[in-house]
Amino acid sequence: MSTNKSFSTETSERYSRALFEVVKETGELEQVENDIKNFQNIFNNSPELINFIQNPTQTIKTQQSVMNLLSEKLNFSKNLKNFFLLLIEKRRIFFIKKIIISFLRLCSKKRGEIKASLISSKELSKSELENISKELSLSMGSKIKFDYKVDQDLIGGLKLQLGSFMIDTSIRNKLKKYEQLMLEN
Numbered sequence: 635m636s637t638n639k640s641f642s643t644e645t646s647e648r649y650s651r652a653l654f655e656v657v658k659e660t661g662e663l664e665q666v667e668n669d670i671k672n673f674q675n676i677f678n679n680s681p682e683l684i685n686f687i688q689n690p691t692q693t694i695k696t697q698q699s700v701m702n703l704l705s706e707k708l709n710f711s712k713n714l715k716n717f718f719l720l721l722i723e724k725r726r727i728f729f730i731k732k733i734i735i736s737f738l739r740l741c742s743k744k745r746g747e748i749k750a751s752l753i754s755s756k757e758l759s760k761s762e763l764e765n766i767s768k769e770l771s772l773s774m775g776s777k778i779k780f781d782y783k784v785d786q787d788l789i790g791g792l793k794l795q796l797g798s799f800m801i802d803t804s805i806r807n808k809l810k811k812y813e814q815l816m817l818e819n
Contacts, residue, residue: 653717653733654740662711667741669710674734676708688728697722742779751795752780755788755804765769770796 657666677683686692686700698719705715721727742749752766763782770778778796785793793805 642732645726646729647736649717649726649729650722650733650736650740653714653737654790656717657711657713658744660713662713663741666711666803667738669708669714670734670737672708673704673710674738676704677730677734687730692727692737694722697727718800745777747777747779748796750778750780751783751793753783753785753788753793755784755786755790757784758782770794780783789808 648808654663655746656664677687687697701718701722702715704710706719710718718727718730721730721733739749749799750770752763758766763780767778787806789805789809791807792801793804794801
């Protein structure tokens with residue numbers, strides 16, 4: 635284990651790996667991944683839920699009853715419901731955001747997907763994004779999944795970050811290079 639990882643990161647990765655292994659073994663991986671994405675969407679858009687889950691003054695019993703209700707309403711698998719209840723019981727529920735991110739990363743990795751960040755100066759159409767993804771997937775030998783954003787400060791062009799590999803064709807970057815060259819001369 636790396637000494638650079640924080641306690642919360644290590645703990646989150648352990649819990650997410652445990653959930654991943656259990657649901658993979660029971661054949662519920664796809665369902666649990668969808669359930670977790672639904673929960674993540676609700677969690678990220680509900681300050682009340684975030685506050686409730688991350689509030690250490692909430693009793694275990696109260697958190698469990700809310701999680702039981704959420705699990706029932708969202709039709710979670712039994713394994714996911716029990717996992718959330720275990721996190722509450724062990725007082726690790728406040729790691730839920732990191733656990734979810736780690737779990738979804740494991741699911742993507744299992745499918746052979748690679749995460750990439752794509753930033754463009756203008757809004758790209760769905761077909762343009764699919765073409766970029768298809769071309770990169772062919773050259774990389776793995777399916778590329780984008781976190782896509784628009785940044786008009788780029789003036790023109792694209793920025794692509796794939797792990798430690800970076801392609802920056804933005805006009806802003808080219809202007810910076812020219813400025814650096816002029817300062818050096």
